[in-house]
Amino acid sequence: MVEIALETRNITKIFPETVANKDISFKLKKGEIHALLGENGAGKTTLMNILYGIYMPTSGEIFINDQKVIIRSPLDAIKLGIGMIHQHFMLVETLSVLENIILGLKEYGFVINKKTVKEKLKEIESLYSLQTDPNVKVWQTTVGEQQRIEIIKVLFRGANILILDEPTAVLTPQETQSLFKILKKMKDDGKSIIFITHKLEEVMQIADIITVLRRGKVVKTLPKYKTTKSELAQLMVGEAQDCNYLRKKRETNEIILSINKLIVYSDKGTKSLKGIDLDVKRGEILGIAGISGNGQKELVQTIAGLKKVAEGKIIFNGLDITNKHPRFISRLGINYIPADRLAMGVAPNLSGIDNAIMRRYYRFPLSKNGVMNYIKALAYTKMMAKAYKIKLDNPFAPIKLLSGGNMQKLILAREILENPKLLIASYPTRGLDIASTQFFRQKLIEIANKGKAVILLSEDLDEILSLSDRIAVMYEGSIVGILKAEKADKNTIGLMMTGAST
Numbered sequence: 273m274v275e276i277a278l279e280t281r282n283i284t285k286i287f288p289e290t291v292a293n294k295d296i297s298f299k300l301k302k303g304e305i306h307a308l309l310g311e312n313g314a315g316k317t318t319l320m321n322i323l324y325g326i327y328m329p330t331s332g333e334i335f336i337n338d339q340k341v342i343i344r345s346p347l348d349a350i351k352l353g354i355g356m357i358h359q360h361f362m363l364v365e366t367l368s369v370l371e372n373i374i375l376g377l378k379e380y381g382f383v384i385n386k387k388t389v390k391e392k393l394k395e396i397e398s399l400y401s402l403q404t405d406p407n408v409k410v411w412q413t414t415v416g417e418q419q420r421i422e423i424i425k426v427l428f429r430g431a432n433i434l435i436l437d438e439p440t441a442v443l444t445p446q447e448t449q450s451l452f453k454i455l456k457k458m459k460d461d462g463k464s465i466i467f468i469t470h471k472l473e474e475v476m477q478i479a480d481i482i483t484v485l486r487r488g489k490v491v492k493t494l495p496k497y498k499t500t501k502s503e504l505a506q507l508m509v510g511e512a513q514d515c516n517y518l519r520k521k522r523e524t525n526e527i528i529l530s531i532n533k534l535i536v537y538s539d540k541g542t543k544s545l546k547g548i549d550l551d552v553k554r555g556e557i558l559g560i561a562g563i564s565g566n567g568q569k570e571l572v573q574t575i576a577g578l579k580k581v582a583e584g585k586i587i588f589n590g591l592d593i594t595n596k597h598p599r600f601i602s603r604l605g606i607n608y609i610p611a612d613r614l615a616m617g618v619a620p621n622l623s624g625i626d627n628a629i630m631r632r633y634y635r636f637p638l639s640k641n642g643v644m645n646y647i648k649a650l651a652y653t654k655m656m657a658k659a660y661k662i663k664l665d666n667p668f669a670p671i672k673l674l675s676g677g678n679m680q681k682l683i684l685a686r687e688i689l690e691n692p693k694l695l696i697a698s699y700p701t702r703g704l705d706i707a708s709t710q711f712f713r714q715k716l717i718e719i720a721n722k723g724k725a726v727i728l729l730s731e732d733l734d735e736i737l738s739l740s741d742r743i744a745v746m747y748e749g750s751i752v753g754i755l756k757a758e759k760a761d762k763n764t765i766g767l768m769m770t771g772a773s774t
């Protein structure tokens with residue numbers, strides 16, 4: 273029996289500005305969960321895209337079951353039993369779950385018959401305890417559900433090798449645990465899994481073996497039982513780092529944002545905010561905790577002017593901003609970092625420069641008398657990339673070619689550089705590597721230290737606890753409690769998040 277499901281030998285991928293992969297040799301065994309680690313821009317996604325036929329390697333070879341293969345397209349990959357769940361989901365929002373699952377199958381040479389499709393779907397769902405409603409449209413589903421749909425889609429195509437590119441970045445801790453159950457089951461069935469993450473706890477929990485990439489090269493491959501989190505962190509960044517955030521404690525009671533009895537309806541017509549009362553003070557980081565789907569997203573979108581207020585008021589620095597235009601609100605100094613970076617954070621097909629200057633291209637010094645100065649725009653972009661350690665090798669190329677983490681860094685840098693009076697940061701460190709996570713957490717603290725305010729949304733309770741001054745917990749569209757950070761602990765918050773009264 274062949275032991276090795278997939279092997280790469282000396283894979284190199286050179287883009288015009290970047291050597292993304294250099295001589296990568298990598299073995300994936302059958303029935304193995306292989307974690308792939310590395311800093312933002314290390315080359316993880318590129319390597320996976322090569323295995324999935326999205327890119328051809330510049331040089332190097334790929335073997336499946338000891339046979340040399342050439343993977344020219346995702347179709348080739350699928351035929352070889354490779355399935356990929358991308359860093360950014362690829363579902364068609366306006367189609368139903370079922371339509372998404374069978375989308376393209378005909379072209380792949382499968383025979384589509386509604387009855388057999390439904391039967392096969394049931395089989396997969398019960399085998400892996402993956403529940404979905406095949407008839408709902410994708411836009412109506414949560415990210416957790418969308419990921420389950422992506423997994424079903426891949427299993428439906430008969431994959432034996434599964435590539436998951438940062439699958440947990442968008443998941444709640446609970447959703448992550450159910451994903452891990454599915455992955456373990458797949459492993460027990462003899463499937464092989466490549467799992468990319470920036471979260472070392474997850475690696476220690478789920479991986480059998482770990483490969484660390486740095487600047488496009490393999491630093492080391494090692495079994496999990498022989499390593500530790502700190503060794504892995506060291507391998508990734510080259511040096512161990514301690515995080516001691518420089519937080520100045522300040523007591524202010526000056527209210528910068530005041531929300532009164534806020535009621536907002538969801539797109540489906542149900543109440544997503546049921547009468548929220550909340551004050552944000554100058555100089556504080558206010559954390560908002562909650563299991564996703566309990567109104568946090570609607571709350572911050574409403575403050576940013578992206579959702580309509582049905583009842584209630586939002587007052588910012590004494591000014592009523594209820595139902596004002598998002599641009600009006602942002603000009604007052606409220607900046608918003610959205611959760612969904614590809615859909616809301618960037619214009620994917622525009623260049624790095626265009627995305628970097630999006631907030632200020634019309635202002636002096638980037639524009640004068642209505643004419644934009646592209647040289648100044650380029651200089652501004654380069655300054656941003658340097659100051660915020662964004663790997664932006666070609667600022668003229670479409671932003672979607674950046675690595676996921678670097679795209680996120682650009683969004684963060686762009687909003688922080690606007691010098692906000694109130695920064696709303698939704699999942700700011702999602703997809704960032706360890707060093708960048710610390711860097712940007714420190715930036716958020718600096719904003720608060722300067723006497724501005726931050727609203728922090730995060731699914732990572734450790735992040736919320738280590739940064740916030742106060743923590744508001746949301747459940748089913750209401751705030752069920754506000755805790756001072758020094759008096760809060762994970763258990764209490766966790767219980768409140770599930771609606772258990774304390």
Ligand SMILES: Nc1ncnc2c1ncn2[C@@H]1O[C@H](COP(=O)(O)OP(=O)(O)OP(=O)(O)O)[C@@H](O)[C@H]1O
Pocket residue numbers: 287288289290291292310311312313314315316317318319359663665673674675676677678703
């Ligand atoms: N199509 C492309 N054209 C030019 N450069 C690219 C292209 N795709 C990726 N790159 C570059 O290759 C490098 C590696 O990117 P990659 O997406 O593989 O990183 P990553 O390890 O997945 O990082 P992250 O953790 O941020 O997702 C980056 O510098 C990126 O800008």
Ligand SMILES: [Mg+2]
Pocket residue numbers: 316317318359437675676677
């Ligand atoms: Mg990536």
